[in-house]
Amino acid sequence: MKTLIDILEKCKRQFSRAPALKIKPRYRSIVWTYSQFYNFATGIAKLLEEKKLKKGDRVLLWAPNSPYWLGAFFGCLLKGVITVPLYLQNRPQFVLEIARRTQAKLLFKSAALKKLPKLNLPFINIDYLDELIGKEHSFKKNPIEEKDIVQILYTSGTTGFPKGVVLTHENIVSDLKAIFNIIKVEKSDRFLSILPLSHVFEQIVDFRALAAGAEIVFAPALGSSIITKTLFENKITKMATVPEFLKLVMQKIEKKAPSSLFKIASFLPKSLQKLLFKKVHDRFGGKLNLIVSGGAALDVEVGKKWQALGINILQGYGLTETSPVVTVTPPPFKKIASVGKVVSGTKVKIAEDGEILVKGLIVFKEYWRDLKKTKEAFEDSWLKTGDMGYFDKKGFLYIRGRKKFMILTAAGQNVYPEDIEFELNKEREVENSCAVGLPRGGKIEIHAVLLGKIKDPEKVIDRVNKRLASFQQIQGWSIWPFDEFPLTVTKKIKRNEVLEYLTQGIVPEDIKAAKKEFPPLIEILSTVTEVNPNLISGETKIVKDLGLDSLMRIELVAQIEEELGVEIDEAEITYQTKVRDLEKLIKEAPRRMAKYRISSWQLNPLTKVIRKVLRRILIFPLLKIISPIEIEGRENLQDLPTPVIFMPEHTSHLDSFAVLRALPSRSRDNLAMATATDVLYEQFKWIQPLATLLFNTYPFPRRGQIKLGLVYTGELLDKNYSILFYPEGRIRPTEKMLPLKRGAGMMAVEMQAAVVPVKIQGTREIIPYGSFFPRRRGRVSVKFGPLLYFKKWDSPDKATKAIEKAIKVL
């Protein structure tokens, strides 16, 4: 293994049919096998060739983590094109500057990114390129060497414009080899990828997963509930994250678990720990066994608690400039205060002043076109990390803090802000803190900046000072006036920006740009009523205090439905309703909504057999007597890509029987039928179990909670069931076809499954409108039309029209 391309090619050979990358953006899961992943990358390479990009040219990559991201990245590697990954939160002005500095020729982006700076660059939406996975694409291969550049990473700089860290294949592959035996990965492992892939930390973990043929799952968004859901649904085994995340999740766990449990657990073997915290494990899917923590220092206490759960915490230390891993805690991952031992192949020494110096193949090549800064980064061919640290006798590295933030006291002693913050953050009221050396009256003062609702800061400081050494005493303090400190992507405090604010009153850019975030309901209430969100609280009365009139009320329920996917009855908002009550209504709505769901028994293999038999011995013979069926267009069902959505017109209760009979058995056995919730699950609920047994019906609400119907449809399609969906929404009362429901087009576009239009004739004569029983015998004809495919970006309305037309012309 010399280049990252070797990994890609090895994967394609060894694991071709194994799942590699997965994401569920909305209703359907997208899963790429290793060979599809490879195909996508070759498709990107070909695209680059068509765009006349040469080896060494630069391409910007601006998208959230996804299969497409890795596909585009490896596609660039195949062509020797250099990737410049960007962060989603990068500001337009910044991107513009990077494009200029790297002379980028192309932008790969996510379709969701709509507001682009004026880049004057051609761009391609990578998430619209799904078709590339279909086959391997041929392109002219450029020889790729170890020393070739993989990417330029612009790390969030501390002063001035960030530097572009240039990493080569050799850098990354050397680091990957070094962690190979420390992070053991099985083919059966499932990784969750949530840190930005534009950071080399997530990259190296994902590459490690790929090299073992494991599966990488991406979360569609980064809210904690979505992450937990993704962990749970995919039974994730391993993930990388930052300490801040571990801290936040642990706080939630601690609210439910008594602290004594953690104490007891720390003495138990792993298997018992898992048993003790079974509920926690179950919420995460029950398989999580390793978390790699990096990017910032992990609080020892937090780390120990995670370990008490029976989950291994691997800590590492590194920089973007070192691709990134320099040290890791080796198994059994016990020494959590240390960042571990130096990885093989790399040398680390501590300079006289305590700075950590690194040498080895993992050390970056240069800062992009910046000789001066590149030179400054080294001292006699050793990389100056800017971090201060020391080794213990057994060779474990400990980090003291950043060199440039070290506070040199008047007495000539070195104080590390980290040590002070460690004590400050132990205080209950302190959410976060930042210690700096503040110049004051010609001296440097040890100054603590506190974040949080703190009643008596003096007392807090007094308590903390008692725990600190005499030379570390806090001499001054202030309360941070904003909601959050300026943070790097890995959630480290940007100390210099805090200091700049204290000394010059410069408000950090991040804080200026960050709009205070309110809970979604408050945001909605504020837009609808035009009341400042700061003035809305749980106790606010919606009608009285916010002046909600009847027009606003409609807007409010419409907005709640659109944004939160929950249907609220207008009548539920009375003169007395408080925001808190509405919150409760919304929270309880999913339970009300999901009153009807797909039963687990209906997809059971045994049920499938019974269903098949019942159809054979009961339904089809009966059908033969009542109405012989003529089938047309069966050629359209040959080589059917599974699964598909059948959309027949609806003229009689006999339709479902007729379509079922007309389908080839393979499609028939794997079919689920969308049925109106209000009819089958309410009005005729006594027959529902039988209908579900025979037809594999599932609830599809006709109004309001359509989203729920889409969720179920997506789940069934993901399980390879084709769907039968009547796009008219009900049996038509007259001969005239009803206009199709908008949901038909939405379904076709959202589900990304082919639609088969179906025409049915003759059923109406046998079982007329309003009737359940056959009036006479007669011939029925079922005609299948050619498959309709829709693109992700097609409008649902157009799709609806196209389906309507396709049924009509049959």
Add this chain to the structure above:
Amino acid sequence: MDIKIGSDILQLKKFRTAFKKHPQKFERDVFCKLELENPEITHLAGLFAAKEAVIKALDLGAGKWKFIEIQNIKSGKPILKFNGIPQIENIKSYDLSISHHGDYVIAVVAILLEE
């Protein structure tokens, strides 16, 4: 004699914005099919105000839009139809008036109930 009166005033601009933002919601939950045959915003705003006036007069509570249907007779005079509200079977007589001026629509209704 039990007379109930109700009135409502509505700014066209606000109605238009709300309608354009959530047309489906209005088409589904506020207006009846026949009412939508004339899709002009000024017309619909008038109906909306009238419905609100009736809701106020009879104290029907929120969200009862589709229980009240408004049609115009030849002269343009609006008439009321009630779709299945039990508590208003005792309506003896009513009169409804809708008026537009500039950016505003106003509706007034008087309803006479049997004792």
